[in-house]
Amino acid sequence: xxxxxxxxxxxxxxxxxxxxxxxxxxxxxxxxxxxxxxxxxxxxxxxxxxxxxxxxxxxxxxxxxxxxxxxxxxxxxxxxxxxxxxxxxxxxxxxxxxxxxxx
Numbered sequence: 001x002x003x004x005x006x007x008x009x010x011x012x013x014x015x016x017x018x019x020x021x022x023x024x025x026x027x028x029x030x031x032x033x034x035x036x037x038x039x040x041x042x043x044x045x046x047x048x049x050x051x052x053x054x055x056x057x058x059x060x061x062x063x064x065x066x067x068x069x070x071x072x073x074x075x076x077x078x079x080x081x082x083x084x085x086x087x088x089x090x091x092x093x094x095x096x097x098x099x100x101x102x103x
Contacts (some may be wrong), residue, residue, distance in 0.1 A: 003046055003047065003048060004046070004048050005048065005049070006048065006049050006050070006051065007039070007043045007048055007049070007050040007051070008050070008051045008053055009025050009039070009050070009051070009052050009053050010024060010025060010053065011024055011025065011053060011055035012024070012025040012026060012027050012052050012053055012054050012055055013025065013026040013027070013028060013055055013056070013057075014027060014028055014054045014055065014056050015028050015056060016028055016029075016066060016067050017061065017066050017067075018055070018056030018057045018058065018061050018066075019057060019061055019062060019065050019066050020057035020060055020061055020062055021062075021065075022065055025052075027052065027054070036052070054083070
């Protein structure tokens, strides 16, 4: 049987003020948890690892699709904690990032 060894999502928006397209993955609110859980469950059921690629469009964000919000300091701290936690739980990721930076 052929299976995917790794599932990597496309851009997963981390805040509503960092959108550059609509109808993509998002992770900035609990409302998105059921769909993200479904993706994780499918990958896990097939014995596949999954990476949720986080994304913020920065100055390329499209104002017409962004709700009137600002990134609060506590949201930024949360995002940093999530990233640090991911690297602590998966030290091989840190090695991959470091080797990619050296290339």
